[in-house]
Structures are given as C-alpha cells and as structure tokens.
Amino acid sequence: MVELLVGVFLLFMIIGALIALETTDLLSAVISMGAVGAALSICFLLVGAPDIAITQMVVEVLSLVILIRATIRRDLTTIEGDRDFFGLMATLAMICGLLIFGFSAFLRLPPFGSPAMSQSFQAPARQYLNCGLKETGAANIVAAVILDYRGYDTLGEATVLFTSILGALAILRVYSRKKKQ
Amino acid sequence: MNERQPGMSLVVQTVTRWLKGFIFLYGVYVILYGHLSPGGGFAGGVIVASTFILLTLSFGRERALGKLGKLMASELDSFGALLFLLIAVLGTAIGGTFFLNFIEKNWPTGNFHLFSAGIIPLCNIAIGIKVAASLFMIFIILAVIRVQEVRGKRKLITTEKRRKER
Numbered sequence: 001m002v003e004l005l006v007g008v009f010l011l012f013m014i015i016g017a018l019i020a021l022e023t024t025d026l027l028s029a030v031i032s033m034g035a036v037g038a039a040l041s042i043c044f045l046l047v048g049a050p051d052i053a054i055t056q057m058v059v060e061v062l063s064l065v066i067l068i069r070a071t072i073r074r075d076l077t078t079i080e081g082d083r084d085f086f087g088l089m090a091t092l093a094m095i096c097g098l099l100i101f102g103f104s105a106f107l108r109l110p111p112f113g114s115p116a117m118s119q120s121f122q123a124p125a126r127q128y129l130n131c132g133l134k135e136t137g138a139a140n141i142v143a144a145v146i147l148d149y150r151g152y153d154t155l156g157e158a159t160v161l162f163t164s165i166l167g168a169l170a171i172l173r174v175y176s177r178k179k180k181q
Numbered sequence: 182m183n184e185r186q187p188g189m190s191l192v193v194q195t196v197t198r199w200l201k202g203f204i205f206l207y208g209v210y211v212i213l214y215g216h217l218s219p220g221g222g223f224a225g226g227v228i229v230a231s232t233f234i235l236l237t238l239s240f241g242r243e244r245a246l247g248k249l250g251k252l253m254a255s256e257l258d259s260f261g262a263l264l265f266l267l268i269a270v271l272g273t274a275i276g277g278t279f280f281l282n283f284i285e286k287n288w289p290t291g292n293f294h295l296f297s298a299g300i301i302p303l304c305n306i307a308i309g310i311k312v313a314a315s316l317f318m319i320f321i322i323l324a325v326i327r328v329q330e331v332r333g334k335r336k337l338i339t340t341e342k343r344r345k346e347r
Contacts, residue, residue: 138298148300155280162315
C-alpha cells in the first residue's frame with residue numbers, strides 16, 4: 001500500500017517537474033516546483049521520516065515565497081473578471097477538509113507529558129537516555145546525540161552552513177569581476 | 182555616522198575594550214565544555230563570532246579585520262570543516278565505521294572531566310572554529326558591500342571604493 005502511494009506521488013513529481021521545465025510562464029513553473037516539493041514531503045511522511053518531512057515542507061514554503069517574490073516583478077499575471085463558482089467551491093471544500101483533518105488529528109495527540117516515543121520500548125531515544133553516558137562518556141546528553149550517535153546529521157548541517165557561505169561569497173564578490181574589466 | 186572617527190561613541194568603545202576578552206573567553210569555555218555542560222560548538226562559535234562583530238560595530242571595520250582578516254577567516258572556515266570531516270574519516274580508518282568514537286571514552290578517573298568523551302570535544306572544537314569564522318565572514322560580507330546608484334544603474338560596491346569616490 002505504502003509502495004503504491006509513494007509510486008503515485010513519484011509519478012506526480014515527475015509530471016510536475018516536466019511541467020515546470022516546459023512551461024513558458026515563470027510563475028507557473030515556480031508553482032509546479034512547489035507542488036513537487038509538497039509531494040516529496042508527503043513521500044517522506046509515508047516512508048516514516050516525519051522530521052525530514054517537516055523540514056522539507058518548511059523549506060519548500062519559504063523558497064516558494066522567495067521565488068514568487070522574485071518572479072512576480074518580472075511578469076505579473078493578473079486575473080480579470082469574476083471568480084468562477086467552481087473554483088470558489090473547490091477552495092471552500094479544501095479548507096473544510098483541512099479543518100476536519102486538523103481537528104481530528106488534534107484529538108488524537110498523546111496527552112501532555114507522555115510523548116509518543118515513550119510508548120515503544122525499542123525507541124532510540126530510550127537507548128540514548130539509558131546508555132548515553134556509558135557509551136559515549138559525555139555528561140551532556142545533547143552533545144552525545146548530535147556528535148556521536150547522530151554525527152552524520154551534524155556533518156550535513158555543517159556542510160549546509162559552509163555551502164551557504166560559499167554562495168554568499170560568490171554572489172557578493174566584486175573584486176575579481178572588477179579586475180577582469 | 183561620523184566620517185573622521187569610525188565606530189560608535191566613547192562609552193561604547195570603552196565598554197567594548199573591557200568586555201571583549203571576557204566574551205571571547207566565555208565562547209571558548211562554552212566550546213571546550215560542550216560535552217559536560219549545556220552549549221557546544223555551534224553556540225560557542227556564535228559567541229566567539231559576536232566578539233568580532235562587537236569590535237566591528239564599535240571600532241569600525243579596520244580594527245576587526247586587523248584582528249581576523251578576511252583571508253584568515255575564510256581559511257579558518259575551511260579548516261574547521263575539514264577537521265570535522267577528518268575526525269569522521271579517521272573513525273572509518275581505525276574502526277571501520279564512519280564517526281566511530283575511537284578515543285578512550287571512560288577514563289578511570291570518571292566521566293566529568295575535560296578529556297573524557299572521546300572525539301566529542303574534538304568535534305566541538307572543529308565546529309566552533311568553523312561557525313565562528315563563517316558567521317564573522319557573513320557579517321563582514323553584508324557590512325562591507327552596499328548597493329549604490331552609479332550613473333543611473335544600481336550596482337554592488339564596496340565601502341572602500343565609495344569613500345574613494347567622495
């Protein structure tokens with residue numbers, strides 16, 4: 001079931017990426033890239049990585065806002081005339097569905113003080129807390145997790161920081177460009 | 182801003198002169214004791230970088246760049262990242278696992294010591310160097326470069342050149 005759903009979303013992502021490549025309108029391309037990102041987030045959720053899904057969603061929303069802000073000055077598309085009835089009804093139905101989903105999800109939250117992870121006995125967090133000091137020798141359990149158990153994650157974060165500095169330097173550098181002229 | 186004397190007023194400059202060493206030392210403490218107390222490489226690196234940002238704000242750019250130049254900051258940034266990667270790869274070379282904690286972890290004297298947690302303090306130091314240098318670099322890049330109208334065109338320009346044109 002999960003494989004089938006992931007396959008459907010992968011197909012959706014391929015179609016969205018092709019539309020983004022082929023369309024001539026910049027705003028449509030940006031919005032189709034946003035649809036691809038949202039489908040990728042749902043895929044992460046389906047295969048059991050909720051934290052990556054949240055990160056992907058946040059980055060996708062942020063980059064969509066930035067890209068729309070960047071492209072909207074270039075070619076502004078405005079819709080003239082009245083809003084059609086079907087679009088309005090579809091939007092309202094979508095909002096109602098989201099509302100019902102959010103409310104039922106809120107009712108199913110575990111009670112305050114008993115996290116969902118504590119209900120399973122093989123949860124990694126339990127092992128970190130019980131054997132963290134013995135296995136790593138670090139009294140600060142946060143340092144033990146981010147630098148020993150999850151060191152690969154931290155390496156990725158350091159790489160993100162490094163790459164962002166590289167990008168900022170490459171964009172804002174004026175010296176060598178002046179020399180060439 | 183005053184043209185002849187870069188930076189802020191005498192009060193700010195005096196307080197900065199007294200406090201900069203302590204702030205730097207606190208950042209180094211947070212980095213070195215990251216495996217024992219709250220903190221670590223990221224937080225301590227930000228505190229160390231804030232020392233240089235404070236120097237830039239209160240004394241002007243030349244003073245801060247004299248302490249830590251742009252090339253030096255860029256090299257420290259790369260050095261920290263490479264050191265972190267080297268520690269990770271050494272785990273593979275020695276024990277066969279990426280990010281293996283290959284140094285003796287539990288000394289007989291107990292756990293709450295500065296040299297206790299294997300590679301974790303070394304990783305904290307590498308990340309601290311990297312974060313401090315790269316945050317200072319971001320600040321310098323954003324502070325030095327301005328957008329200015331040159332003959333009706335908007336251009337990126339450094340403050341040195343703008344001063345020369347005046």
